[in-house]
Amino acid sequence: MASEQDPSFDASGNAGVAAEAQGFNPGLIVLLLVGGLLLAFLVGNYLLYMYAQKTLPPKKKKPVSKKKMKKERLKQGVSAPGE
Numbered sequence: 001m002a003s004e005q006d007p008s009f010d011a012s013g014n015a016g017v018a019a020e021a022q023g024f025n026p027g028l029i030v031l032l033l034v035g036g037l038l039l040a041f042l043v044g045n046y047l048l049y050m051y052a053q054k055t056l057p058p059k060k061k062k063p064v065s066k067k068k069m070k071k072e073r074l075k076q077g078v079s080a081p082g083e
Helices: 026-055 066-076
Strands: none
Touching: none
16 A cells, blocks of 8 residues: 555545644745845944944045145136235
């Protein structure tokens, strides 16, 4: 008899009635793990960004060269000193 060797049959010989205790779907576990890691990464980056905004000093601006300053003054119609 094939019903004694085939695990898909239960004791009475009915196919598909045997209820096996199955765990989680492996694809679901991988999806939850990857999604959780991605979410933790994004939240961690956001928290670090907010912390840096509060604690780091503002960036220093580059000094404007005298040549550029002179050009800007001439554009505005103000003569540069010494000319």
